[in-house]
Amino acid sequence: MVDRPLDDAKLVELARRGDLRAWETIVRTYQGIAFRTAYLLSGSAADAEEAAQDGFVKAYRALGRFRRGSPLRPWLLRIVANEARNRRRSAGRRDQLALRAVAADRPGDAVPSPEAALLAGESRERLLEAVNRLSDDHRDAVACRFFLELSEEETAAALGIRRGTVKSRLARALDRLREDLEEEEEP
């Protein structure tokens, strides 16, 4: 098994000494999650790509401030997410990104009956619509924690808030989603 924290620590030390190939390995490792996070926060694929690129450049220049022994991924996500939020603000975008699901079944899923597939699809769409109706803050917290599967620490870093705030926002968002879904189901 690869020990990711140790690998990151070694790569960071090499990058601190100017080894750009070590930094390239780090970029390739985390560019996927960095782009997805930036996309969900900025609402634009072009902005997300720029945010990821600028974020990795700035992170390299800021390596002197990275605390040895700290996990690298939350630190990188914080920098990239900050870039993404700045772009959303400077573009004056107030509309949320409307999340959509792809219709295809996931690999490995059992083949459902047509009725079961229809019901599952409707349930998924209702949930996604309810998420899209959440406030920006709540939706961003849900997207980071559940859709991107970031840890609480990483979610806090990406959103620039404290871990306790992540917990309270998620709790309120889940309550709101439950209420919303229950209202829909009532005749």
Add this chain to the structure above:
Amino acid sequence: MTELEQRLLSLGPELALPPEPDVAAAVLARLEERRRRPFPWRRVAIAIALVAVAIAAAFAVPQARSTILRWFHLRGATIERVETLPPAVERSQAGGLGQPSSIAAAERIVGFHLALPPFEDGGPKRAYVLDGVLASVIVQAHGRSVLLSEFRSSDFEFLKKVTDSETSVEPVRIDGDPGFWVEGPRHALIYPGGYGERRTILIHGNVLLWVHGDLTLRLEGKLTKAEALRVARTVR
């Protein structure tokens, strides 16, 4: 984990997201291009000249030479205790701080990522950049507006703070990094005023000055020492 949380987790892989671009090559190209750029001798030379002029001016005046009581030094900043403060002008909190810009634009100009405390509301939207080196933002802390300024630490003096005997200067530590807490009714700050000039202004708030990685940070406002230290420890 509740059923709702499980449903949200299972939605993640089903989201329609755009294809992930490969940014590694572009990142490497930008970093390599920056390495090839010549060292900014001009900027360093201007800064050294500014310091030389300021020091020469201070020591050319006999009164100033005789009344320097004590020096404190932090990377890129000096605190000097004197009997009488030099003539200084008042300024508003955001006045004389340089060109306003967005945070992203300011970071591009100064060439470093601004270290900021965490924010509930997305943080400050505007920064001020002086001489392409010093970036300042106004942030909310403990219910007050305070000024956070930062520049890349260096061995030459960039900021000089002058205090009199009514102002205390106390060494502090912020997560192991050195700093100074300056508290008193007023003190003077001498800094580059643009176009090679030095400007001397009067500060009425307390100031925390500290080293944060390769940056030197300065927090100014009507905060107590405990409040300022709490803010400083959250800066990332």
